Amino acid sequence: MTTETETPQYHINCRSGDVGRYVLLPGDPGRVPLIASFLDGAEKVAQHREYLTYTGTLDGEKVSVTSTGIGCPSTAIAVEELSKIGADTFIRVGTSGRMQPYMESGDLVVVTGAVRDEGTSGQYMPLAFPAIANLDVVNCLRQACQEGGVRFHVGLSHSKDSFYGETEPDRMPLADELKGRWQAWIQGGVLCSEMEASTLFVISSILGKRAGGLMIAAGVHNPLETLCSTAVEGVRRLIAHDKQVQ
Amino acid sequence: MSTLNKADTTKGKMQYHLRVKPGDVGKYVLLPGDPDRVLRIAKQLTDAKEIVFHREYRTCTGTYKGITISATSTGIGCPSAAIAVEELANVGVTHFIRVGSTGGLQPEVKTGDVVINTASMRNEGTSRFYAKEGLPAVADHFLTHALIEAALELREKRDFRLHIGLNSSDDAFYGETPEFIEMLAAHKLLNVEMESSAIFTIAHMRGLKAAMVCGVSGNLVTSDVEYEGENTRLVQAWEDAIAIALEGIYRYEQNSLGTRI
Numbered sequence: 001m002t003t004e005t006e007t008p009q010y011h012i013n014c015r016s017g018d019v020g021r022y023v024l025l026p027g028d029p030g031r032v033p034l035i036a037s038f039l040d041g042a043e044k045v046a047q048h049r050e051y052l053t054y055t056g057t058l059d060g061e062k063v064s065v066t067s068t069g070i071g072c073p074s075t076a077i078a079v080e081e082l083s084k085i086g087a088d089t090f091i092r093v094g095t096s097g098r099m100q101p102y103m104e105s106g107d108l109v110v111v112t113g114a115v116r117d118e119g120t121s122g123q124y125m126p127l128a129f130p131a132i133a134n135l136d137v138v139n140c141l142r143q144a145c146q147e148g149g150v151r152f153h154v155g156l157s158h159s160k161d162s163f164y165g166e167t168e169p170d171r172m173p174l175a176d177e178l179k180g181r182w183q184a185w186i187q188g189g190v191l192c193s194e195m196e197a198s199t200l201f202v203i204s205s206i207l208g209k210r211a212g213g214l215m216i217a218a219g220v221h222n223p224l225e226t227l228c229s230t231a232v233e234g235v236r237r238l239i240a241h242d243k244q245v246q
Numbered sequence: 247m248s249t250l251n252k253a254d255t256t257k258g259k260m261q262y263h264l265r266v267k268p269g270d271v272g273k274y275v276l277l278p279g280d281p282d283r284v285l286r287i288a289k290q291l292t293d294a295k296e297i298v299f300h301r302e303y304r305t306c307t308g309t310y311k312g313i314t315i316s317a318t319s320t321g322i323g324c325p326s327a328a329i330a331v332e333e334l335a336n337v338g339v340t341h342f343i344r345v346g347s348t349g350g351l352q353p354e355v356k357t358g359d360v361v362i363n364t365a366s367m368r369n370e371g372t373s374r375f376y377a378k379e380g381l382p383a384v385a386d387h388f389l390t391h392a393l394i395e396a397a398l399e400l401r402e403k404r405d406f407r408l409h410i411g412l413n414s415s416d417d418a419f420y421g422e423t424p425e426f427i428e429m430l431a432a433h434k435l436l437n438v439e440m441e442s443s444a445i446f447t448i449a450h451m452r453g454l455k456a457a458m459v460c461g462v463s464g465n466l467v468t469s470d471v472e473y474e475g476e477n478t479r480l481v482q483a484w485e486d487a488i489a490i491a492l493e494g495i496y497r498y499e500q501n502s503l504g505t506r507i
Contacts, residue, residue, distance in 0.1 A: 080420040
C-alpha cells in the first residue's frame with residue numbers, strides 16, 4: 001500500500017520531495033516565475049488548475065512557490081495539500097487594496113492578522129478564533145522591509161470573499177451594511193484588503209504550521225519586483241533564524 | 247479624493263482579472279472550474295479559439311450549431327467564480343452554465359452520473375455580499391428545462407444515470423467533516439460542489455440566467471472516491487455534461503419558452 005505522501009496531491013499535483021518547508025504563496029500563477037527568479041536554481045515542478053509550483057533553494061535550503069488562485073477556498077486546498085507533503089511555513093505574497101489615507105500606492109504591508117470576512121475559515125473554526133500570523137515570520141518580513149529601505153507598514157489585513165461586493169457596494173441590496181462594515185474595518189486600523197490571508201492563518205494555526213504575509217498596497221505604482229524580492233529576503237532571514245534556533 | 251468606482255472604469259472594456267473585452271465572448275458561456283477543461287469544451291465546439299489565459303481564467307470561444315458559445319474557467323471556489331461571472335457580464339454574457347465536478351451526497355448519486363441542479367444551498371461566504379441569507383440561489387427555470395430535455399435526449403444514445411435536484415456549495419474542500427457531510431445529506435441534497443450558489447445568486451441579482459450540469463466525481467456518503475489516477479467515469483461524465491450544456495443552449499435558442507413570456 002502506498003502512503004498518502006507518495007502519490008501526488010489531488011489538486012496541486014505535487015508529492016513528497018517536490019516542495020521545501022518554506023513556501024511562498026502568490027495568488028496569480030503568472031507571478032510564480034517572478035518570485036522563483038529570486039531563488040537559486042528554481043524549476044517548475046507541477047502545474048494543475050490554478051496551482052503552479054516552482055522549487056529552488058535559498059542558502060542551501062529548499063524553498064517553493066505555489067500559486068493559490070483567487071480566494072480562500074482554493075487557498076485552503078493549497079495549504080492543506082502542501083502541508084501533507086512536508087511544507088510547514090507559508091508566506092502569502094500578493095496585491096491588496098489600500099485602506100488607510102496615510103498609505104501610499106506601492107507601500108508594503110507586513111500582515112500580523114486578518115479580518116475573517118469570508119466563508120472558508122468558518123468551516124474550520126468558529127469566528128471567535130483569531131486569524132493571526134506567526135511572530136517569527138512577521139519579524140523576518142519586517143526586518144527584510146527595514147533593510148530593503150522600502151516604505152512599509154505592519155498590521156492587519158481584511159480578507160473577503162467578494163471582490164465586486166466590496167468595490168461596487170452601491171448596486172447590492174445590502175449596500176448600507178457592506179459600507180458600514182468597510183468603514184468599521186478602516187476605523188479599526190486595518191491596512192489593506194485582499195482575499196486569502198485569514199484562511200491561510202487559521203488553517204496554519206490548526207495544523208500547527210507557521211504563516212505570514214507580505215502585501216503590496218496596489219495603486220498606480222506597483223513595484224512587484226520589490227514585493228517579491230523583499231518576501232524572498234524575509235524567507236532567507238527566517239531560514240537563518242531557524243538554523244540558529246536549532 | 248473620490249472613491250474609485252470599478253464598475254464605471256471597467257464596464258465594456260478590458261476586464262481586470264479575465265482580460266476579456268467586448269466581442270471576445272458569446273452571449274452563452276460554459277463555466278468549468280479547471281482551466282484544462284476549457285480545452286475539453288473547445289473540442290466539442292466548431293472553430294474554437296483561445297482568447298486569453300490570465301490567472302485561473304482561460305477563455306475560448308467557438309460555435310455550436312451556429313451559436314457563438316464561450317468557455318471560461320472559474321478556478322476553485324465562489325470568490326473567483328464570482329469575479330468570472332461579473333466580468334463576463336460586463337462584456338455581454340447573459341447566460342451562464344456551470345459544467346463541473348461534484349461529490350454525491352445520496353447513495354444513489356454515483357461516480358460518473360450526471361446531475362442537473364435546480365438550486366443551491368448557500369454554505370459559502372461570497373453570495374452573502376450580494377444578498378441576505380434567505381434569498382435562494384436558484385438556477386434559471388427555462389435554461390434548466392432546456393438542459394433536462396437535452397440530457398434526456400442524450401441518455402437515449404449514451405448510458406448514464408441522471409439526477410435532478412438541489413445541491414450545496416461550500417468553501418472548504420478539506421473542511422467537509424463527516425458531520426458536515428451528514429448534515430448536508432440529511433437536507434436531501436444530491437451533491438456538493440464549490441461554485442454554483444455564487445453563480446446563481448449573482449446572475450439573479452444582475453438579471454441574467456444561470457444553470458448547472460455536473461459530472462459526479464465520487465460519493466461522500468459511501469466513500470466511493472477516486473483521488474488517484476485517472477477517474478475515467480468522471481471524464482465520461484464531463485463529456486456528457488458538456489454535450490448536454492451545448493445541446494441545451496441550442497434547444498433553448500430554438501424554442502425558448504423564456505423568450506416568449
